[in-house]
Amino acid sequence: xxxxxxxxxxxxxxxxxxxxxxxxxxxxxVVLYHYSGVEILSSYAVSSIVLYIVTTWIAMSLFSxxxxxxxxxxxxxxxxxxxxxxxxxxxxxxxxxxxxxSIFYPLLLGSFKETVQPVHFGLSIYIHLLFAIFGILVGxxxxxxxxIPKRYTWLSAVLIIAITLSYExxxxxxxxxxxxxxxxxxxxNVINFFEPDDLNYFGKEFWIFSSFAIIYSIIAxxxxxxxxxxxxS
Amino acid sequence: xxxxxxxxxxxxxxxxLEASDLKKEIDGKEILQHVSFQIEEHASIAIxxxxxxxxxxxxxxxxxxxxxxxxxxxxxxxxxGYVPEHFPExxxxxxxxxLTLVATFQGMSETDIxxxxxxxxxxxxxxxxxxxPLKKCSKGTKQKVGILQALLIKPDILLLDEPLTGLDxxxxxxxxxxxxxxxxxxxxxxxxxxxxxxxxxADQIFYVKDGRVLVHTETxxxxxxxxxxxxxxxxxxxxxxxxxxxxxxxAIITVSKxxxxxxxxxxxxxxCSVLDVRERI
Numbered sequence: 001x002x003x004x005x006x007x008x009x010x011x012x013x014x015x016x017x018x019x020x021x022x023x024x025x026x027x028x029x030v031v032l033y034h035y036s037g038v039e040i041l042s043s044y045a046v047s048s049i050v051l052y053i054v055t056t057w058i059a060m061s062l063f064s065x066x067x068x069x070x071x072x073x074x075x076x077x078x079x080x081x082x083x084x085x086x087x088x089x090x091x092x093x094x095x096x097x098x099x100x101x102s103i104f105y106p107l108l109l110g111s112f113k114e115t116v117q118p119v120h121f122g123l124s125i126y127i128h129l130l131f132a133i134f135g136i137l138v139g140x141x142x143x144x145x146x147x148i149p150k151r152y153t154w155l156s157a158v159l160i161i162a163i164t165l166s167y168e169x170x171x172x173x174x175x176x177x178x179x180x181x182x183x184x185x186x187x188x189n190v191i192n193f194f195e196p197d198d199l200n201y202f203g204k205e206f207w208i209f210s211s212f213a214i215i216y217s218i219i220a221x222x223x224x225x226x227x228x229x230x231x232x233s
Numbered sequence: 234x235x236x237x238x239x240x241x242x243x244x245x246x247x248x249x250l251e252a253s254d255l256k257k258e259i260d261g262k263e264i265l266q267h268v269s270f271q272i273e274e275h276a277s278i279a280i281x282x283x284x285x286x287x288x289x290x291x292x293x294x295x296x297x298x299x300x301x302x303x304x305x306x307x308x309x310x311x312x313x314g315y316v317p318e319h320f321p322e323x324x325x326x327x328x329x330x331x332l333t334l335v336a337t338f339q340g341m342s343e344t345d346i347x348x349x350x351x352x353x354x355x356x357x358x359x360x361x362x363x364x365x366p367l368k369k370c371s372k373g374t375k376q377k378v379g380i381l382q383a384l385l386i387k388p389d390i391l392l393l394d395e396p397l398t399g400l401d402x403x404x405x406x407x408x409x410x411x412x413x414x415x416x417x418x419x420x421x422x423x424x425x426x427x428x429x430x431x432x433x434x435a436d437q438i439f440y441v442k443d444g445r446v447l448v449h450t451e452t453x454x455x456x457x458x459x460x461x462x463x464x465x466x467x468x469x470x471x472x473x474x475x476x477x478x479x480x481x482x483x484a485i486i487t488v489s490k491x492x493x494x495x496x497x498x499x500x501x502x503x504x505c506s507v508l509d510v511r512e513r514i
Contacts, residue, residue, distance in 0.1 A: 003337030010334075014325035070321035072298045073382065076313055077338050079297075233300035 004078050004086045005093075008062075012090060015065045021057040025050060025098050033111040040112045044124040045194035047102040049165070051095060052131040052138075052187065056157050059091045059139025075232070084144070084228050088136055088221075095132030102128060119199060127194060130213055134164070134185035137220050144224065146231040160184060185220070186213050247274045248309060249390060249420050250295060255304035257290055264290045268304070270439070274389075277416050279431040280424040282441035288424040289318065289394050291441060295422060296392050310390045310420075312339070314383025318394040318424075320375035328370060328378060329354070329363040335382045346385075353381050356411070372399035380408070384415075391415065393423040397430055402480045409433050429478060432456065432487055457493045459486045460509035461500050468503040472496070483508070 012018060028050045032043065066074070074083050103124050106112060142148055142157040163170065164187040171178045189209045193201050248271045255268040264287045272278060280288045293299045294306060296315040324331060329350065336346040354360055357377045362370055367378065376399050383391055396412075397405050405427075412421060412434050425431060431438060461484050463469055469477065469484055474496075476487035484505075488496050493510075500507060 003334060003340075006337070007334045011325050067321050067323060069317040069319055070324065072293065072296075072317055073315060073321070073379075075298050076296050076315040077335060077382075077386065229300075232298075 001078075001082060001086065001089075004074075004082060005089055008086050008090050009093075012062055012065055015061075017061040017065060018058065018094065021054045021061065022094075022098065024057075025054040026101065029102050029105055033106045033109055036109070036111050037113040038106075038111055039197040040114060040116060040120050041123065041194045041197045041199075043106065043112070044103070044120075044127060045191050048124075048127045048131040048194075049187075049191065051098055051102065051128055052135045053161055054098065055091060055095045055132045055135025056139040056142075056161060057135075058094055059087070059136045060143050060153065060157060062087050062091055063140070063143035080229060080232055081225060084140075084225060088140070091136045091139070092132060095135065096129070099125065099128040099132065123194070123202070126210075127190065130190065130210075130217075131187070133217050134187060137185060137217065137224070138164075140224050140228075141220075144231060145227040147227075164188065186216060189213070248272065248307075249274045249276075250309070250422075251305075251307040252294075253305040255294065255301045255306060257287075257294060257299060258302045259290070259299075265294070265441070272420060272422070274420055275417065276420055277412075277434050277436045278420075278422045279435035279438045280422065280441060281426070281431070281438055282424075286441045286443065288441050291439075292392050292394050292422065292424055295390070308390070310388070312386050312388045312390075314386055314388030314391045316379045316383045316391070316393040316396060318398055320372075320379040322368070324367040327364050327366050328359065328374070331367055332378065332381055332385060336385045339386050341385075349385065353384065357381060358407070373401060373404045376400055377404070377408075380411075388419055390420045390422065393421070395424055395426070397425065397427050402478060405429070406478070406480060406485070428476065429485075429487075432476075433458065456487055456489055456512070458509075458511055459488060459493070459497065459500070459507065460484070461486065461505040461507050463500075463503075463505045465504070468505070472499060 029047055032038075032046060032050075071083075078086065103121070107116060138157055138160050142153045142160070148156045163181065164184045167181055167184070167186075167188040170181065186209065190206075190213050193206045193209070250270075250272040252268055252270050255265060256263070257265040268291070280291055282288045290299065292315075294301060295308075296313055297308070298315070326334065332350055332353075333346055336350065341349075354363060357380075359374055359377055362374055365374075367375060370378070376396070380393070380396065383393075396408060400408060409430060412430075415421060416434065421434065423430070423434070462482050463484055464482070466479070469479070469486075474486050474488065478485045486496070497507060497510070
């Protein structure tokens with residue numbers, strides 16, 4: 001697996017497809033912390049939402065770097081499931097690097113109005129990585145399943161991101177969609193806790209929603225493996 | 234229609250591939266159906282058929298790239314090597330770097346990889362291109378890399394999709410010589426339109442006809458393959474030989490056994506040196 005990760009990483013970097021999403025993210029973070037004296041948790045909430053969008057972009061571009069013959073060879077060389085896991089690992093590792101930049105850049109600049117405590121660190125790493133996982137899920141769903149015709153993959157990813165970010169507004173207007181929308185990543189449910197910038201909000205309810213988000217991710221990844229195998233059969 | 238095919242002739246060896254009533258549909262279109270066969274270890278099988286008949290689909294099924302829509306396919310092999318018809322055009326690696334990376338997929342140590350790679354690179358005659366980006370390599374070199382990546386993993390089954398595509402005559406002969414050597418070490422299955430490859434390598438032929446029916450015929454026929462060095466090409470052309478491949482001053486001629494004595498006499502009388510005469514496999 002290590003060899004395949006190395007292969008994929010080199011191939012992706014040399015394709016230059018990482019530049020647009022990574023540059024977008026870095027610029028966004030620089031602009032976000034242009035002003036000092038900003039709130040800690042809500043700022044990290046914003047950067048994690050941007051990471052969600054950018055990781056979707058990265059995952060989708062990662063799934064489009066090979067032509068058919070190369071993909072066929074890789075299927076034989078490493079197996080279909082390892083191929084998929086390798087792509088996810090690369091997406092996650094890149095998201096991890098962006099997360100570290102996103103967390104430490106404002107600290108280096110001293111952008112926050114308060115002193116950052118260990119709990120802020122823990123929560124910021126958690127929210128960034130969770131949203132990176134959501135991004136990988138959305139990007140993968142749009143790229144590797146047979147539900148979405150190839151020409152609509154980007155459109156479907158944008159649509160899913162829009163729905164997940166405007167979940168509350170949609171449910172308010174169209175309450176009958178409440179349960180149907182549960183199939184999408186629970187982005188808003190988790191991010192809502194970060195907006196007040198108050199650690200007191202992180203109680204039992206936060207952990208319930210977090211557990212749901214993690215269970216959701218595990219189920220979604222398992223379902224994606226099955227859908228991928230079905231598509232590539 | 235069910236065709237039950239057993240490769241390898243008389244005695245029954247270990248079955249390495251077994252297909253039972255395979256069916257494959259792609260986008261709702263039936264490509265293969267009712268396909269059943271057994272392939273024994275160290276068999277060499279040519280898959281033949283017209284364009285679009287389903288040859289490559291069958292090869293991809295055997296490789297595990299595709300899964301059958303229905304039916305059962307058992308692979309008693311630890312490792313399978315697959316060589317696509319067209320080597321990918323956009324690989325972003327240098328030749329040796331690519332092969333080294335592929336070898337690491339199987340957990341080979343760097344020392345083993347280096348030793349093995351050097352041997353193969355020398356054997357395939359691609360030393361001058363080891364540090365050349367694959368995008369800049371010729372079609373023939375890429376084809377060789379395609380075969381090398383499959384051999385590096387030490388496969389029990391080697392699957393090749395139109396392996397002679399894009400190779401010049403010299404490379405074709407080299408590849409055939411190599412496949413002949415490999416025949417004793419692994420099972421080789423290839424799709425091809427080339428008679429030369431079938432004549433020299435295949436024990437058996439699987440015909441994929443109308444994209445649906447798999448037919449099997451023996452390849453063994455009373456033919457001889459004669460290798461001669463000639464000084465005047467027009468002499469050979471005058472003989473009006475049906476199966477002849479010429480590379481520089483060497484010709485490889487396939488002829489039926491009953492005509493071989495007469496042909497050999499004519500070749501010798503016309504100042505050709507007979508280098509090799511052997512039965513077509």
